[in-house]
Amino acid sequence: MHVPDGIIPLWLLLILYVVSGLFLAFSIKRxxxxxxxxxxxxxxxxxxxxxxxxxxxxxxxxxxxxHLVGSTLLAVMVGPFAGIVIMALVLFIQALYGDGGLxxxxxxxxxxxxxxxxxxxxxxxxxxxxxxxAMNDERAVTIGxxxxxxxxxxxxxxxxxxxxLSVSGFNELALxxxxxxxxxxxxxxxxxxxxxxxxxxxxxxxxxxxLKDSDVQEIAEVIETDWATSQExxxxxAK
Amino acid sequence: xxxxxxxxxxxxxxxxxxxxxGITILSGLASDNPDxxxxxxxDFAGVAEPExxxxxxxxxxxxxxxVDVLTGAVGIVIVLFIGLLIFKVTSRKE
Numbered sequence: 424m425h426v427p428d429g430i431i432p433l434w435l436l437l438i439l440y441v442v443s444g445l446f447l448a449f450s451i452k453r454x455x456x457x458x459x460x461x462x463x464x465x466x467x468x469x470x471x472x473x474x475x476x477x478x479x480x481x482x483x484x485x486x487x488x489x490h491l492v493g494s495t496l497l498a499v500m501v502g503p504f505a506g507i508v509i510m511a512l513v514l515f516i517q518a519l520y521g522d523g524g525l526x527x528x529x530x531x532x533x534x535x536x537x538x539x540x541x542x543x544x545x546x547x548x549x550x551x552x553x554x555x556x557a558m559n560d561e562r563a564v565t566i567g568x569x570x571x572x573x574x575x576x577x578x579x580x581x582x583x584x585x586x587x588l589s590v591s592g593f594n595e596l597a598l599x600x601x602x603x604x605x606x607x608x609x610x611x612x613x614x615x616x617x618x619x620x621x622x623x624x625x626x627x628x629x630x631x632x633x634l635k636d637s638d639v640q641e642i643a644e645v646i647e648t649d650w651a652t653s654q655e656x657x658x659x660x661a662k
Numbered sequence: 663x664x665x666x667x668x669x670x671x672x673x674x675x676x677x678x679x680x681x682x683x684g685i686t687i688l689s690g691l692a693s694d695n696p697d698x699x700x701x702x703x704x705d706f707a708g709v710a711e712p713e714x715x716x717x718x719x720x721x722x723x724x725x726x727x728x729v730d731v732l733t734g735a736v737g738i739v740i741v742l743f744i745g746l747l748i749f750k751v752t753s754r755k756e
Contacts, residue, residue, distance in 0.1 A: 424697070424698065424699050425697075425699070426699065427712060427715055428712065428715045428716070429712025429713075429714070429715055430703065430709065430712055451752065454752050455752045456752065456753070456754040457752075457754075458749075458752075458753055458754070459753060459754055459755070460750060460753040460754065460755055461664070461667070462749070462753065463746055463749045463750050463753050464667045464668060464671060464672045464746065465671070466745060466746075466749040467672065467742045467743075467745035467746035467749060468671065468672055468675045468676075468742065468745075469745075470741050470742065470744075470745035471675070471676060471679060471738045471739075471741050471742040471745065472675075472679065474737055474738055474741040475679040475680075475682070475683050475734070475738050478683055478687075478730075478734045478737070479683060479686050479687065479691075479692045480692055480693040480694075480695070480697060481692075481693060482693035482695060483693075483695070483698065486695060486696075486701055486705070487695050487696060487697065487698050487700075487701040488693035488694075488695040488696065488697050488698075489697055489698050490697065508748065509745065512741060512744055512745055512748065513741060516737055516740055516741050516744075517737075518716075519718065519719050520718045520719065520720060520733065520737060521715075521716055521717050521718025521719075521720075521721060522718070524715055524716065525716050580698065580699075583699065584702075587703060587707075590703075590709055591709075592707055592708055592709045592710075593703065593707045593709055594707070596707075597702055597703070597706055597707035600701075600702045600706045600707070601698065601699065601702035601703070601706075604698040604701060604702055605698050608697075608698045
């Protein structure tokens with residue numbers, strides 16, 4: 424899903440540079456001072472995990488391939504704002520590697536970071552809240568996030584397809600094709616997401632914002648609460 | 663930050679990540695097919711693939727599985743360090 428330079432018209436790239444830049448600045452502002460520095464090593468490793476997972480493409484027989492995006496995984500673990508920051512870092516290094524253009528960086532960050540983190544977070548939260556009535560929280564977060572990761576991959580591909588309609592030669596049939604091939608890639612995303620999440624559920628459940636007593640609830644908070652209260656020692660619970 | 667966390671968690675995690683990437687790439691398990699975007703745009707829709715653009719900071723090394731593993735490992739470490747730096751700056755000291 425990494426778009427190189429020279430395909431999408433410049434006006435759209437510039438608009439999405441501004442939009443993604445504003446979201447990134449807001450995300451950094453939102454996570455600032457919201458978590459203690461004991462969590463820093465885990466956040467760094469999460470970024471490395473997503474970068475590593477995006478390095479390897481799995482086959483989509485017979486003609487294509489796909490790789491993990493990881494936005495939904497990040498959004499569920501550390502919240503959409505920290506997820507956007509991690510995706511911005513990963514995509515920037517990839518752009519320096521020639522994977523995804525430098526001019527297209529804003530567009531790629533919008534598709535795989537801003538949009539996917541918020542959509543994946545919202546879909547996961549809805550599924551988690553529905554599923555926890557029928558199973559325990561750990562199972563609900565793993566299954567719910569995997570399904571959300573699948574949906575997010577397909578919807579993000581559709582959004583990319585809509586952006587590509589600005590390109591001469593890309594039509595509604597191609598929009599259906601890019602969405603269709605991501606139905607299969609989404610299955611891979613769901614499997615990898617559940618595998619990584621399952622590891623963290625067992626090894627470090629406090630790093631998953633949806634679970635009780637999570638250490639990352641403050642950084643994952645989307646609806647702002649009285650942050651001053653939490654600094655005085657009262658735990659802020661994510662809404 | 664505790665040194666123990668780095669020794670017990672961060673370093674083993676990076677070693678495992680590099681090992682998984684290395685084994686996957688060197689054993690040919692990674693697919694060389696165009697990804698979903700490339701297939702839909704260049705193969706299916708017939709949009710011309712752009713020439714030029716920024717080839718990447720490691721393009722002088724050429725292509726190949728060993729280069730992929732080496733540059734991938736370097737990337738993992740870079741992302742880890744920048745990630746640690748960003749989150750260190752934005753965290754509060756307890």
